[in-house]
Amino acid sequence: MKIYTLKTKQYLPISIEKAWEFLSDPKNLKTITPEYMKFEVVSGADRKMYPGQIIQYIVTPIAGIKNKWVTEITHVKNKEYFVDEQRFGPYSLWHHKHFIKEIPGGVEMEDIIDYKIPLGILGQLIHPMIVKPRLKEVFEYRKKKLIELFGTIETKASNEIIFV
Amino acid sequence: MEHFSNEFCQIDLYDQYAILTINENVEFSLGRASILRDKLKKHYESKSFIMISHRKFEHKVSPEIYKxxxxxxxxxxxxxxxxxxxxxKAILEQPLYGKSFAFFSTLEEAKAWAKSFF
Structure with missing residues (x-):
């Protein structure tokens, strides 16, 4: 059983309040997701984020095949972190931690995702060919859109998307 | 605070940031930037500062300035x-500038951002 981890950091020149308001609103996910994925929030995003919140989405990640995703917001600490976990969707496991913290000039946004793909050995074979490049593309797009929306902060820390 | 103005711009130099307003229809070229650079060098010496470009008027910015x-x-x-x-326009300029870069709709937000570095 292989569990993969994806880690990203990005530095935004905005206040922690503004970062939290934007990042914790599921309606903004559409803005920072590639258009070809046709991301749509179906339900559950009509209130401010809270633990136990179920959000349903439709995404079209590969070959025009529509996928329904259901995630639960399991943990929320105001202006510090929140966690979403897949309850129904294409992954066997999807556990996404979103952290933000204040730094000089803005905020550091850190994402840590632990995920597992189905289909056993076959899944492990397709991971480097399909899943990993697609996730990298999605997070690169998000980074670019956030820079367009807010700008960026120069830091010595790495801005890379790391797969473990 | 030190104030400077000439035929193409106005600049207010504070301790931690400078507010620059380029006049309407000016082409902000490398030559013009070097005039400002001298002013900034003299005022800040080696001290760090943030530049706030207050784009009240439409003008062109030469990409050479960033290089x-x-x-x-x-x-x-x-x-x-x-x-x-x-x-x-700023979205196109951002990749040319390799350091911290932000967009704001008000001067107050930009000043708060500048202060947060110090």
Whole structure:
């Protein structure tokens, strides 16, 4: 059983309040997701984020095949972190931690995702060919859109998307 | 605070940031930038500061400025405008500037951002 981890950091020149308001609103996910994925929030995003919140989405990640995703917001600490976990969707496991913290000039946004793909050995074979490049593309797009929306902060820390 | 103005711009130099307003229809070229660079060098010496570009008026910015005209101690650039057109222009400028870069619709937000570095 292989569990993969994806880690990203990005530095935004905005206040922690503004970062939290934007990042914790599921309606903004559409803005920072590639258009070809046709991301749509179906339900559950009509209130401010809270633990136990179920959000349903439709995404079209590969070959025009529509996928329904259901995630639960399991943990929320105001202006510090929140966690979403897949309850129904294409992954066997999807556990996404979103952290933000204040730094000089803005905020550091850190994402840590632990995920597992189905289909056993076959899944492990397709991971480097399909899943990993697609996730990298999605997070690169998000980074670019956030820079367009807010700008960026120069830091010595790495801005890379790391797969473990 | 020190104030300076000439035929193409006005600049207010504070301890931690400078607010630059380029006049309407000016082409902000490398030559013009070097005049400002001298002013900034004299005022800040080696001290770090943030540049706030208050885009009240439409003007052109030469990409050469980002390649050759930026001081090392200029730690960040804030673009201030409430116009979508200016914001679109700033999005194109951002990759040319390798340091901290932010967009704001008000001067107050930009000043708060500048202060947060110090």
């Amino acid at each position: 050759q005209g930026v001081l090392d101690n200029m730690k960040g650039l804030a673009i201030v405008s409430s116009s979508d057109k200016e914001r679109d």
